[in-house]
Amino acid sequence: MSSHEISEAEDKLPEERGAESAVRLAEDPFADPGLPPHEHRVQDIDERAARRSERTVALLFTVSMVATIAFIAAYVALPVDKYIYVFPIGHISALNFALGVTLGIALFTIGAGAVHWARTLMSDEEIADERHPIEASPEVKSKVLDDFRAGAKESGFGRRKLARNTLFGALALVPLSGVVLLRDLGPLPGTKLRHTKWAKGKRLMNYNTMQPLRPEDISVGSLTFAMPEGMSEEQHDFQTEIAKAALMLVRLQPENIKDKRELDWSHEGIVAFSKICTHVGCPINLYEQQTHHVLCPCHQSTFDLSDGGRVIFGPAGHALPQLRIRANDQGYLEAMGDFPEPVGPAYWERG
Numbered sequence: 001m002s003s004h005e006i007s008e009a010e011d012k013l014p015e016e017r018g019a020e021s022a023v024r025l026a027e028d029p030f031a032d033p034g035l036p037p038h039e040h041r042v043q044d045i046d047e048r049a050a051r052r053s054e055r056t057v058a059l060l061f062t063v064s065m066v067a068t069i070a071f072i073a074a075y076v077a078l079p080v081d082k083y084i085y086v087f088p089i090g091h092i093s094a095l096n097f098a099l100g101v102t103l104g105i106a107l108f109t110i111g112a113g114a115v116h117w118a119r120t121l122m123s124d125e126e127i128a129d130e131r132h133p134i135e136a137s138p139e140v141k142s143k144v145l146d147d148f149r150a151g152a153k154e155s156g157f158g159r160r161k162l163a164r165n166t167l168f169g170a171l172a173l174v175p176l177s178g179v180v181l182l183r184d185l186g187p188l189p190g191t192k193l194r195h196t197k198w199a200k201g202k203r204l205m206n207y208n209t210m211q212p213l214r215p216e217d218i219s220v221g222s223l224t225f226a227m228p229e230g231m232s233e234e235q236h237d238f239q240t241e242i243a244k245a246a247l248m249l250v251r252l253q254p255e256n257i258k259d260k261r262e263l264d265w266s267h268e269g270i271v272a273f274s275k276i277c278t279h280v281g282c283p284i285n286l287y288e289q290q291t292h293h294v295l296c297p298c299h300q301s302t303f304d305l306s307d308g309g310r311v312i313f314g315p316a317g318h319a320l321p322q323l324r325i326r327a328n329d330q331g332y333l334e335a336m337g338d339f340p341e342p343v344g345p346a347y348w349e350r351g
């Protein structure tokens, strides 16, 4: 609608405007229906009602002023150690209570007065404003381009090749200082994420009793947790190391082991796998003995311990690393080396 059409529409009575837009809609259901007819409020047509609204607004603002004065008076007059009982809050500081109430009233009545003023006394007629094109005119565009070319020429950017090229070099190199500072995030992990405390000949210690495990300690259907011999909770790096070395053991019937390497790396059907989930590293602790599945409680990754620790469900991307074990001459279970691959989430493989 142009501004001329808007002012014409405003000159008409609401009923006329409503009838016109109904006719327009009947002719073309997709036509812009325009603004709904303006309805006058009682304050618009009755000066006495308008004055009543004005007095209400003034009263609210006056209450706000009184509350502010009361706030200052309470701050000055009330002692900080006086307590009063206020239902249902209980015993509270009289000063805090008075300050809170008076400030609350002062702010609320300003807001209420402003809203009442806007709703009853300020104009409530909707006005449509035309959108103007935001594209610059062809003259402005060509002037900007001319200015740009003139600026580029004056700067000598194209002619002073030495300065220009060294500027490019400096701009390309300067971000490197930020990259170098990344080193301050800590020492590089090197290969320490690739290795755990497991090594050839290290006995498997029961995580709960701290006693070395024998094959007969591992019963069918149970999940046993173990850690390498020589670790104790008193060591300062215990948590760091156990987060990599934690081990779980289950006993399977050898004929139920589907993976040949797993069978070779087991002892009398006892298989040892990393307890650290290969998704984001939660400790696995749920075992389903009929299916030989273990479940990570964090995001439900499920691994098949009878099939090389293969992932059969969930977001984990890698099978669980297996530890090769045997029984030593004294009849204790021991490792035959470290895990063949980094344990835990895949990003550790970069360590």
Ligand code: FES
Binding pocket: 277, 278, 279, 280, 281, 282, 296, 297, 298, 299, 300, 301, 314, 315, 316
């Ligand atoms: S950490 Fe195990 S499923 Fe996510």
